[in-house]
Amino acid sequence: MxxxxxxxxxxxxxxxxxxxxxxxxxxxxxxxxxxxxxxxxxxxxxxxxxxxxxxxxxxxxxxxxxxxxxxxxxxxxxxxxxxxxxxxxxxxxxxxxxxxxxxxxxxxxxxxxxxxxxxxxxxxxxxxxxxxxxxxxxxxxxxxxxxxxxxxxxxxxxxxxxxxxxxxxxxxxxxxxxxxxxxxxxxxxxxxxxxxxxxxxxxxxxxxxxxxxxxxxxxxxxxxxxxxxxxxxxxxxxxxxxxxxxxxxxxxxxxxxxxxxxxxxxxxxxxxxxxxxxxxxxxxxxxxxxxxxxxxxxxLNHLGGIRNEFEVVLTGLDIEAKAAVFQEQFEAALPERPAELTWELVRLDRPDADTEEKASAMLRCVARDADPKKAGRQFTGAAVELALASYPGFTLTAPPGNGAPYGVFExxxxxxxxxxxxxxxxxxxxxxIEPSPLRTEPIVDRSVPSSSTTTDWGATVDLPLGTIAGARSGDKGGSANIGLWARSDDEYAWLDETLSVAKLKELLPEVADLTVHRYRLPNLRAVNFVVEQVLGRGVAENVRFDPQAKGLGEWLRSRVVAVPTRFVDAQSAANRRSTEGN
Structure with a gap:
């Protein structure tokens, strides 16, 4: 320059x-x-x-x-x-x-x-x-x-x-x-x-x-x-x-x-x-x-084997019973069981729905195996063969396929x-290029499971956590991070006190049995959580609903907690001033 x-x-x-x-x-x-x-x-x-x-x-x-x-x-x-x-x-x-x-x-x-x-x-x-x-x-x-x-x-x-x-x-x-x-x-x-x-x-x-x-x-x-x-x-x-x-x-x-x-x-x-x-x-x-x-x-990327999947639609009454009978029939009909078989029932249905889609749930099955035959067309073909012999309203969302290779990140x-x-x-x-001569053993940051202070925040109201906090989440190999931040010092103090590792596990039951680390970043008014192995062996291998954990933070923001009313009142006043200014 x-x-x-x-x-x-x-x-x-x-x-x-x-x-x-x-x-x-x-x-x-x-x-x-x-x-x-x-x-x-x-x-x-x-x-x-x-x-x-x-x-x-x-x-x-x-x-x-x-x-x-x-x-x-x-x-x-x-x-x-x-x-x-x-x-x-x-x-x-x-x-x-x-x-x-x-x-x-x-x-x-x-x-x-x-x-x-x-x-x-x-x-x-x-x-x-x-x-x-x-x-x-x-x-x-x-x-x-x-x-x-x-x-x-x-x-x-x-x-x-x-x-x-x-x-x-x-x-x-x-x-x-x-x-x-x-x-x-x-x-x-x-x-x-x-x-x-x-x-x-x-x-x-x-x-x-x-x-x-x-x-x-x-x-x-x-x-x-x-x-x-x-x-x-x-x-x-x-x-x-x-x-x-x-x-x-x-x-x-x-x-x-x-x-x-x-x-x-x-x-x-x-x-x-x-x-x-x-x-x-x-x-x-x-x-x-x-x-x-x-x-x-x-x-490191390893070739994990073949992955294949299918989804069936379950509509109307007795969703869980329909899912159970199909799973039992399907596993009995498989010529050879794949090394890994994962089932997930997604309940998107609601009672007395005014459209068929709103009355339906999805049952997803994923197979993984090093043998292309076990996770190939014979896997999805076994589902098709049950079309006239299973629960009422049986529907597949896609025709059978051969599956595809998947990788494992490490x-x-x-x-x-x-x-x-x-x-x-x-x-x-x-x-x-020679590496830096200053390189050394890294200092490992200490996780702090919870805040050491307790404050009387006064009256509270039950609201989504996202009323106060922003979040950003993402994948790091098989782990994921969830960073949350507040926009004022008081709100950060409340966030830091409220959101312990135990509280996070309560709000996100899917991670309750996993190792979670919590770190404080006061300059950014933020706390950061690292959830180990929530993504299995990485993006290419895992079959989680959100395989890259991009929505994990937004799910957390949607969970309801007791928010101090003074923060809500302050936000309402700020919104009014903004409206009047326009």
């Missing part, structure tokens, strides 16, 4: 493989940017890309990114915007080759580098990781920094942490080193806020009715300063809103305790300070950094020195 004192503007155009295709052009045309970043990878995405690569070894990357570049490279070159994405997936070299071909065809001046070394599946056995079909270590941002320092205009990576896209960009712009822990941690937090695209501008937001122009949300921008602080914003005139609440919600997404571990620095989430400094402008400051952990997290950890973090620079020279 020509002016190191000027904050750099980093706009994120993708939060997952399948995000809004037009976001690249919208961000380029919407205003000035120094960098475009894009997160295309998730645990499930790595399995999808693995299947692509099995069909064609030249693939294994996010193909939509290549098409986005074909349509926008001219504008990218004209505006001299750097592009940093993890769209390389399992084949960053292949994506770099394809990009160079597009650049040559379009005759634009853009230099490409790629970061790899994360793919350690060939060494899985020697590293004690078993025999997965994919094994990818989460790399940090200094490979990206090295590529940019060497003159790259576009950097594509394999598996790096989501925040590393911003960390590498900022570290290059400001010349940060491994010992600039506070600055790196600040960039980690900024990267975490914008990594999920529109979730920072009002997407998936608990108080979504307060967000203007939800029709087409703008994508977020992080204005990162040399000291690691940032301002989260969006292009003027785009939909949505950037406010302390939307930023808080994203900060709580898929995190654990107060320490947010990354390969370059551990960010202390309990030091984050948020302030609204203008319309659609939230300042993020005060972030403290600690040494990164000595081990890198590794995403996290592991490997010493960072054993992973060859590499950069192929624009001139073709490959450079190895």
């Amino acid at each position: 020509s002016d190191a004192a000027r904050p750099i503007r980093i706009g994120n155009v993708s939060g997952f493989y399948g995000d809004r295709f037009s976001a690249v052009r919208e961000m380029l045309e919407g205003g000035e940017l120094d960098f475009i970043t894009g997160d295309y990878l998730a645990e499930l995405t790595m399995l999808i890309l693995g299947r692509d690569r099995l069909k064609n070894p030249d693939l294994g990357y996010a193909k939509t990114f290549l098409r986005q570049m074909e349509q926008n490279l001219g504008l990218i070159a004209e505006k001299d915007v750097k592009v940093v994405v993890n769209a390389g997936g399992l084949n960053p070299h292949g994506l770099a080759v394809a990009l160079r071909e597009v650049i040559e065809k379009l005759d634009v001046d853009r230099r490409v580098a790629f970061v790899n070394g994360d793919d350690i599946v060939g060494r899985a056995g020697e590293l004690g990781l078993g025999s997965p079909i994919a094994a990818n270590a989460y790399l940090g941002g200094f490979g990206i920094k090295t590529a940019l320092d060497a003159g790259a205009d576009i950097v594509v990576t394999g598996r790096v942490t989501d925040a590393s896209l911003v960390v590498g960009s900022a570290a290059s712009a400001f010349g940060w080193g491994y010992d600039d822990l506070d600055q790196l941690a600040g960039a980690v937090v900024a990267g975490h806020v914008i990594e999920c695209s529109a979730q920072a501008t009002g997407g998936n937001y608990s108080f979504f009715t307060e967000i203007p122009d939800m029709g087409r949300l703008g994508f977020p921008i992080a204005e990162v300063a040399a000291d690691g602080s940032s301002v989260i914003t969006k292009h003027e005139g785009t939909g949505g809103s950037v406010q302390i609440g939307t930023v808080t919600a994203q900060l709580l997404y898929e995190v654990g305790g107060p320490r947010y571990y990354n390969p370059d620095a551990t960010a202390r989430m309990d030091t984050v300070e948020l302030s609204q400094v203008g319309p659609d402008r939230v300042r993020v400051s005060g972030v403290k950094g600690e040494a990164p952990p000595k081990d890198l997290k590794v995403s 996290p592991a950890y490997v010493d960072a020195s054993l992973v060859p973090h590499q950069v192929n620079q624009p001139d073709g020279v490959t450079v190895r």
Whole structure:
């Protein structure tokens, strides 16, 4: 950057493989940017890309990114915007080759580098990781920094942490080193806020009715300063809103305790300070950094076998009896029982319903087995054969199928020195990136099951928890997190006292028998829960109604608790003032 004192503007155009295709052009045309970043990878995405690569070894990357570049490279070159994405997936070299071909065809001046070394599946056995079909270590941002320092205009990576896209960009712009822990941690937090695209501008937001122009949300921008602080914003005139609440919600997404571990620095989430400094402008400051952990997290994907399922409709009277007779008949009719058979009765019916749909419930059966035969067509075929011999009103929602392969995600950890973090620079020279010399054994945050204080809150009224609290939840392998926050100090004090681990289990009976950790984040007026193994062995394998736990927080908000009437009165007064002001 020509002016190191000027904050750099980093706009994120993708939060997952399948995000809004037009976001690249919208961000380029919407205003000035120094960098475009894009997160295309998730645990499930790595399995999808693995299947692509099995069909064609030249693939294994996010193909939509290549098409986005074909349509926008001219504008990218004209505006001299750097592009940093993890769209390389399992084949960053292949994506770099394809990009160079597009650049040559379009005759634009853009230099490409790629970061790899994360793919350690060939060494899985020697590293004690078993025999997965994919094994990818989460790399940090200094490979990206090295590529940019060497003159790259576009950097594509394999598996790096989501925040590393911003960390590498900022570290290059400001010349940060491994010992600039506070600055790196600040960039980690900024990267975490914008990594999920529109979730920072009002997407998936608990108080979504307060967000203007939800029709087409703008994508977020992080204005990162040399000291690691940032301002989260969006292009003027785009939909949505950037406010302390939307930023808080994203900060709580898929995190654990107060320490947010990354390969370059551990960010202390309990030091984050948020302030609204203008319309659609939230300042993020005060972030403290600690040494990164000595081990890198590794995403392991195993082929689990074949999964198949069917649903039958149960209508009218005697729903549970109908479900029981069908289950008994079906299991007796199976030629061979699959290794795993799961039943779920979803009671969507209601008494004296005025439509047939409202009078009906769904019974779902899922089979999993390593043998394609046991979970294949003979499984669903056994259900079809009962069509004229079971409960009254028997209906299948879909014809029988053969099932499909499913993967199992498993996290592991490997010493960072054993992973060859590499950069192929624009001139073709490959450079190895040494891990931070500061890395150390991570400090494990202590879970606090309940608050240590008790307050007389006065009169209460039974209302949904979401009357007071916002929530954001998501998957972390087989576990899930639920972050809740309040919008005033008093409401946070009440939330902290009220929502203990025991109370959470009472409100969410599905997690009553699971291990739950509770962490406090007073700076964000938030508490965060991590529920172990609620998602079994990960998104690709589990058959839970909400396999990624995206709705878990909203379910919790819908549960009724005793809310102090003074909070309700204060909200009513605020709503009246807002109405009178309009």
